[in-house]
Amino acid sequence: MSGPGTCDDRRVAGKNSTQKSARDMILSLSLILLAAGAVWLFSPHDEGEPDLKRVDYRVDLLTARRAATYPVAAPEGLPEAWKPTSVRFQGEQFDAWHLGYRAPDGEYVAVEQSTQKPAVFIRAGTRGAEKTDKTQQIAGETWTRYEGGRYDALVLEDEGSTTMVTGTASFARLTEMAEALRSESD
Numbered sequence: 688m689s690g691p692g693t694c695d696d697r698r699v700a701g702k703n704s705t706q707k708s709a710r711d712m713i714l715s716l717s718l719i720l721l722a723a724g725a726v727w728l729f730s731p732h733d734e735g736e737p738d739l740k741r742v743d744y745r746v747d748l749l750t751a752r753r754a755a756t757y758p759v760a761a762p763e764g765l766p767e768a769w770k771p772t773s774v775r776f777q778g779e780q781f782d783a784w785h786l787g788y789r790a791p792d793g794e795y796v797a798v799e800q801s802t803q804k805p806a807v808f809i810r811a812g813t814r815g816a817e818k819t820d821k822t823q824q825i826a827g828e829t830w831t832r833y834e835g836g837r838y839d840a841l842v843l844e845d846e847g848s849t850t851m852v853t854g855t856a857s858f859a860r861l862t863e864m865a866e867a868l869r870s871e872s873d
Contacts, residue, residue, distance in 0.1 A: 739789055744774035751776035751784050756802060757848035758870035759784050765867050766791070773797075781808070782848070788864070794856035796864050805842075805849045809833065812851050813840045825865045832858065841865050 744761070751759045754776065762769070765788075773787035781803035788796045799812045809816075816835025823830045823841065833840040833853075840853035841861050852865045 739770065739772045742771050742774055744771055744786060747774045747776055748786075751782075752871055754778045755782040755784065755800075757782065757800065757845065758872040760798060760800060760850055760868040760870045761786060762788075762798070762864060762867035763869045765864075769796075769864075788854075790854075790856045790860045790864075792856070792860065794854060794860060796852065796854040796856045796860055798864065798868065799851040799853060800848055802848050805844050808849050809840070809842055809851060813838045813853050816840055816853075818842075823862065823865075825862065826868075830865060
């Protein structure tokens with residue numbers, strides 16, 4: 688209680704502690720921002736394309752060739768600049784074979800094969816590309832061109848399976864991959 692002749696410092700003490708708390712928070716925030724800036728400054732900032740690891744798909748290819756109901760295709764004789772980056776075989780899902788590559792120009796090219804209904808398989812594998820009237824003869828087979836906003840493709844519909852070479856690459860690169868494809872029956 689305050690009476691005559693006593694000093695009431697409650698308002699002054701409350702004001703000083705509030706100012707001190709705000710100042711401490713600002714100093715803490717400044718130190719955190721300074722530390723975050725130092726981490727950012729000294730961390731690498733490689734703005735180039737990520738270095739994709741080359742995968743060895745030989746075991747997966749042998750497994751797929753034993754399990755699939757169609758002749759599984761993979762490229763042979765491509766230059767070293769073609770970099771295999773992904774592989775999978777899903778026997779429980781339409782004997783689906785996938786082999787992804789990074790082409791020498793940095794574009795994506797994939798070999799896709801499946802026993803799934805062609806219209807569904809092609810739409811999914813090409814991200815909705817549309818069939819054109821253009822065809823190409825590759826190794827004695829007639830491949831149909833599909834063109835899309837994201838992916839283009841060359842498609843070979845065989846009895847019981849569909850083979851597709853698709854990706855962001857040009858038709859010249861897609862053709863190069865299709866020409867290199869070999870299966871056990873070749």
